[in-house]
Amino acid sequence: MPMSPVRLRDDVPEDVKISAEEIHAGRDVDAEELRHTPREYQELVVNILGGHAAGEAFVLNDNVYAHWAADAPTTEDRFMVLRTIEEELMHAREAFRMLRQIDELVVYDELVPYALATLEGFQHPVSEWAEHAALCALTDRVGTFQQEEQLDCSYLPYAESIRTAFFPYEKGHAARGRYWLRRLCETDEGREQAQRAVDVWWPRSLDMFGKSNTARQHRFVYYRLKKRTNEERRQSFISIVGPELESLGLTVPDEMVGRKIA
Numbered sequence: 259m260p261m262s263p264v265r266l267r268d269d270v271p272e273d274v275k276i277s278a279e280e281i282h283a284g285r286d287v288d289a290e291e292l293r294h295t296p297r298e299y300q301e302l303v304v305n306i307l308g309g310h311a312a313g314e315a316f317v318l319n320d321n322v323y324a325h326w327a328a329d330a331p332t333t334e335d336r337f338m339v340l341r342t343i344e345e346e347l348m349h350a351r352e353a354f355r356m357l358r359q360i361d362e363l364v365v366y367d368e369l370v371p372y373a374l375a376t377l378e379g380f381q382h383p384v385s386e387w388a389e390h391a392a393l394c395a396l397t398d399r400v401g402t403f404q405q406e407e408q409l410d411c412s413y414l415p416y417a418e419s420i421r422t423a424f425f426p427y428e429k430g431h432a433a434r435g436r437y438w439l440r441r442l443c444e445t446d447e448g449r450e451q452a453q454r455a456v457d458v459w460w461p462r463s464l465d466m467f468g469k470s471n472t473a474r475q476h477r478f479v480y481y482r483l484k485k486r487t488n489e490e491r492r493q494s495f496i497s498i499v500g501p502e503l504e505s506l507g508l509t510v511p512d513e514m515v516g517r518k519i520a
C-alpha cells in the first residue's frame with residue numbers, strides 16, 4: 259500500500275474530553291469536537307476522509323474511466339458517464355471540504371486528487387464497454403454497501419455528507435451500470451461480453467471490501483463509524499447482488515476465484 263497522502267499530524271497533543279467509551283455508547287462528534295477525541299478515533303476518521311479525497315477522482319484517469327464519456331455506445335450513454343464523473347468529482351471535493359474543517363489536525367500537502375488509484379481494482383485499463391458496465395454495476399454497488407452503514411455514523415459531518423452527497427449518488431452510479439448490463443444481456447453476444455466482464459469485476463469487487471482479518475475493522479465498528487466487519491459486508495453483497503446478476507442470465511463466479519485479498 260502506498261502511504262496515504264492524508265495523515266493525522268503527530269505534533270498535536272492528545273486532549274481527550276470525549277472518551278472512546280462515550281463515542282461507543284452513542285455520543286456523536288462534530289468537526290470542532292474531533293480535537294477532543296482519542297487519537298485512535300481521529301485516525302479512523304482521517305483514514306475515511308483521506309480515502310475519498312485521494313480515490314474518488316480516479317474517474318479522471320483516461321485509460322480506466324474518462325474516455326467512456328467519448329467512447330460509450332450512444333449519446334445518452336456518454337452523458338450518463340459524464341454525470342457519474344461529475345458526481346465522483348463532487349465526492350472528492352466533499353471529502354476535501356471535510357478535511358479543511360479539521361485543518362489543524364491533518365497533513366495533506368502531498369495530496370493529488372487522482373494521482374493514486376487507491377484500490378488495486380482501479381489500476382487496470384478498461385477498454386471494453388461491457389467492462390465499464392460491470393465496473394459501475396459492481397464497484398459502485400460496493401460503495402453503497404459501505405455507505406448504507408454510515409448514514410448515522412458517529413462523525414456528524416460525514417454522516418450528513420453520506421446522506422446528502424454520497425449515498426444517493428452512489429446508488430445512481432450502480433443503477434446506471436445495471437441498466438447497461440441489462441441492455442447487453444438482451445442479445446446472446448452481449449450476454450457473453452457481459453459474462454466475461456463480470457468474471458473480471460466480480461473478484462475485484464469482492465476484494466474492495468478489504469481483508470477479513472484486520473484488527474482495524476473492529477475499531478471502526480466499536481466507534482460506530484461502520485456497522486459490519488469486512489467479511490459480513492462482503493457476504494451480504496454476494497447474497498443480494500449475486501441473484502440480481504443471475505436474473506439477467508449471468509453466472510456468478512465462485513467467490514474465491516480470482517481474488518487477491520481474502
Ligand SMILES: [Fe+2]
Pocket residue numbers: 314345346349401428
Ligand atoms: Fe463516489
Ligand SMILES: [Fe+2]
Pocket residue numbers: 346398401427428431
Ligand atoms: Fe460511484
